[in-house]
Amino acid sequence: MTGFKCLAVPGPTNMPFEVRQAMDVPLEDHRAPDFPEFTMPLLADLKKVFRTETGQVFIFPGSGTGGWESAIANTLSAGDKVLTSAFGQFSFLWVDMCHRFGLDVTNIDVEWGRGVPLDEYRAALEADKSHAIKAVLVCHNETATGVTSSIKAVRALLDEIGHPALLFVDGVSSVGSLDFRMEEWGVDVVVSGSQKGFMLPTGLAIVGVSQKALDARNTSDLPVCFFSFDDMIKSNSTGYFPYTPAATLLRGLRASVDMLLAEGMDNVAQRHHHLAEGVRRAVSAWGLTNCCQDAQWHSDTVTAIKVGEGFDANDVIQSAYHKFNTSLGAGLSVLNGKVFRIGHLGWLNEIMVLQALGGVELAMRDVGIPFTAGSGVGAAVDFYAGGYQAAKVAAE
Ligand SMILES: Cc1ncc(COP(=O)(O)O)c(C=O)c1O
Numbered sequence: 520m521t522g523f524k525c526l527a528v529p530g531p532t533n534m535p536f537e538v539r540q541a542m543d544v545p546l547e548d549h550r551a552p553d554f555p556e557f558t559m560p561l562l563a564d565l566k567k568v569f570r571t572e573t574g575q576v577f578i579f580p581g582s583g584t585g586g587w588e589s590a591i592a593n594t595l596s597a598g599d600k601v602l603t604s605a606f607g608q609f610s611f612l613w614v615d616m617c618h619r620f621g622l623d624v625t626n627i628d629v630e631w632g633r634g635v636p637l638d639e640y641r642a643a644l645e646a647d648k649s650h651a652i653k654a655v656l657v658c659h660n661e662t663a664t665g666v667t668s669s670i671k672a673v674r675a676l677l678d679e680i681g682h683p684a685l686l687f688v689d690g691v692s693s694v695g696s697l698d699f700r701m702e703e704w705g706v707d708v709v710v711s712g713s714q715k716g717f718m719l720p721t722g723l724a725i726v727g728v729s730q731k732a733l734d735a736r737n738t739s740d741l742p743v744c745f746f747s748f749d750d751m752i753k754s755n756s757t758g759y760f761p762y763t764p765a766a767t768l769l770r771g772l773r774a775s776v777d778m779l780l781a782e783g784m785d786n787v788a789q790r791h792h793h794l795a796e797g798v799r800r801a802v803s804a805w806g807l808t809n810c811c812q813d814a815q816w817h818s819d820t821v822t823a824i825k826v827g828e829g830f831d832a833n834d835v836i837q838s839a840y841h842k843f844n845t846s847l848g849a850g851l852s853v854l855n856g857k858v859f860r861i862g863h864l865g866w867l868n869e870i871m872v873l874q875a876l877g878g879v880e881l882a883m884r885d886v887g888i889p890f891t892a893g894s895g896v897g898a899a900v901d902f903y904a905g906g907y908q909a910a911k912v913a914a915e
Contacts, residue, residue, distance in 0.1 A: 525845040527875035529662050529692055529821035530715035532865030534771075538718055541774035542767050549766045555758020561769065562755060564776050568784065569694060569709065569727040571701040577751045578772070579724040580765045583691035586710030586724035587613050589746035590687050593728075594708065594735035597621040599653040602643050602684070607631050607661035608851040613689055617656070620741060625652070631854065634661075634816040635668035637676060644682045653735075654685040654707075660693040663851045665811045665818040665860065667697060674705045685732055691715060694725070695779055696820045696864040698788040707732040715820070716787075718778075718865045719771045778866075788819070790907060794863050794872050795819035797902045801876045801895030805883070810858050820864035821848065825857055830888055832859040838882040845878025869903040 526533055548554070565576040579585055595601070601622050605611040606629035617624045627639045635657050644652065655677065660667045670688055677684060685707040693699055694709060695716020701709055706729065713723035728748060736748060750761035779787055799817060802809055802824050810823035826832045832850050836859050839845040848860030861875055876896045883890060 520844060522844070523874075525871075525874050525878050527861050527863075527878065528846050528848040529860055529862030529864060530712070531721060532715055532718055532862065533867060533871070534720070535718055535775070535778060535866040537778060538771045538774045542771040544767070544770055547766055549764050550759065557773070558755075558758045558760075558769070561773050561776065564780060565725065565772075566727075568776055568779055569701045570699060570703065570784065571727055571729070574701055574727050574729045575733070575752070575755075577726045577728060577748060577755070578760075578764070578769065579726065579746055579751075580722060581724035581746075582714070582721055583689070583710055583712035583724060584612075584616075585746060586691070586712065586726045587616055587689065589724065589726050589743075589748070590708040590710055590732075591617065591620050591622070592739075592741045592743035592746055593748045594685060594732050594739050595620070595622060595653055596738065596740040598623055600625065600647075600651045601654045601656060602640060602652050603627070603656040604629055604636050604640070604658075606633055606635070606666065607658070607663035608854075609663055609689060609691070610658035610661055611852070613656060613658065630812075631664050632666065632810045632812040634666050634813075635673060637672055640673065641676055641680070644676065644680045644684070647682065650683055652682070652684045654687050656687045656689070658689040659699070659709075660690070660697060660818050660820055662692040662821050662860075663823065663854060665809065665821045665823040666816040667693065667818045667820075668816065670704045670706060671700075678705070685735060690727075692818075692820050692864065694727075695775075696787065696791050697818075698785075701727050701729070705729075707735075713768060713772065715864055716779075717772060717775045719768060719775055722765050722768050723772065725772075791819040791864060793903075793907050794867055794869065795822065797869065797872055797899035798822050798861055798863050798876065800898040800902050801879075804894040804898035805880075805890040807890075810854065821860055821862050823848075823850070823854065823858040823860045826859065826888060830886065831856045834886040835859050835879070835882045835888070838885040839878050842885060843878045843881040845875060845882065847875075847879065847882075869899075869907070873899060873903075
């Protein structure tokens with residue numbers, strides 16, 4: 520293969536040169552006397568990415584799934600009631616984990632393509648006069664369907680009803696890309712991973728935890744070991760970890776946090792919105808349908824695109840991958856064959872998105888999906904032509 524392969528899946532994402540270089544270092548002693556000089560500022564700066572002042576951020580070796588586990592195992596007890604919703608493969612899997620932990624799950628199944636069911640959450644929370652529900656779970660950005668839900672609205676609901684449940688958020692494909700405000704939205708545990716907005720290889724579960732969630736450790740009776748907040752707090756307080764940390768990834772994380780903070784978290788979110796809008800315009804110009812059913816839920820990190828009756832989305836993915844050096848995201852579970860996904864998050868700019876859209880057009884032409892060649896790329900070009908800075912100024 521000559522030239523770049525276009526990585527247009529919604530994680531892992533493209534890795535910036537700065538991050539690669541930061542990790543191209545000899546392996547180091549994670550018990551070295553000066554290791555805390557590196558880790559303490561990193562843990563402090565991560566709080567700026569999560570936008571929390573009173574919470575803490577923990578870094579576990581693992582992936583987002585491990586982060587889910589840490590949220591449950593540290594704060595809840597077997598048989599505790601939790602309120603959940605499933606509207607895509609990832610929200611579904613977190614609910615499944617709740618069952619496996621022996622929680623008493625009230626789950627609301629929502630049509631895939633829609634967001635968190637606020638009305639049903641309201642009804643369940645209002646009916647729970649004894650405050651038996653200990654945690655409310657929300658997938659901020661459902662990567663399987665390209666749906667972003669409003670965490671702010673869930674917080675407002677809890678506050679309005681005066682319900683004290685913990686608010687758990689899956690931020691795996693949102694933190695570091697979308698607008699995310701842990702403190703302002705009263706999020707108690709937010710789970711993220713290294714391979715999406717943080718632009719790193721897979722291997723870290725990065726978890727933000729509020730003081731309220733830390734207090735909930737006192738009543739939790741679920742066994743927890745590897746993902747123990749207690750152990751992390753003890754070791755992190757001196758700048759170390761309870762076991763061998765993924766130190767090389769931490770070096771990369773330092774670089775990625777520096778990049779995010781230098782750009783500014785508001786600008787990061789605006790850039791993602793700008794890039795995503797170009798993709799959405801391309802989808803409309805192709806005459807295809809976004810799996811996300813309403814603009815209020817449009818995800819700025821991933822778009823799932825329906826290929827329509829008579830076509831198999833896997834053919835598009837196969838063609839893009841084998842013939843045109845483009846990796847697209849597959850349709851997961853019930854969406855398999857029905858959608859392909861374009862990831863547009865992380866270290867990305869307009870020309871990289873146009874490359875992905877071009878790859879999609881080549882593949883769609885190859886498998887016979889009818890559309891006008893160049894229409895999607897053209898729509899995105901028209902949108903991007905003013906430039907990101909121009910779009911940003913116009914929005915202000
Ligand atoms: C929204 C969401 N939650 C959770 C996960 C699971 O994370 P991981 O694969 O890092 O364990 C993913 C993975 O893509 C995801 O997109």
